[in-house]
Amino acid sequence: MSIGAFSVSLTVKDIHASKAFYEKLGFNVFGGNIDQNWLIMKNEDCIIGLFQGMFEKNILTFNPGWDSNAEEVNPFKDVRVLQEELREKGINFINEANVATEGPGSFMIEDPDGNLILVDQHR
Secondary structure, eight states, X not given: OOOOEEEEEEEESOHHHHHHHHHHXXXXXXXXXXXXXXXXXXXXXXXXXXXXXXXSSOEEEEETTBOTTSOBOSXXXXXXXXXXXXXHTTOOEEEOOOTTOOSSEEEEEEOTTSOEEEEEEOO
């Protein structure tokens, strides 16, 4: 089962300090808006999101339909199809994609250790 490009969404206290720190580790800004307190940073195939004041804890993020450069991948499995496949495997959901819609959508689950996993489709 492919669930898309992987990144880690980090909750940060000071986005400017975090940006400077990760730049020292070789990450460059790839997307986002620092004035809105969020950035996506990349170092080769490693992607992190920095989010100030948006989440309570860190989140593992997957983006169906994208590769690690945010380029479209075709074909791909729609987030609603992934959601139903996981439901059939006994996964419980924190929130769900609306099955009556098409296009962008997301769902969130939690692993046995309380780590949040967001599957977020942008197209």
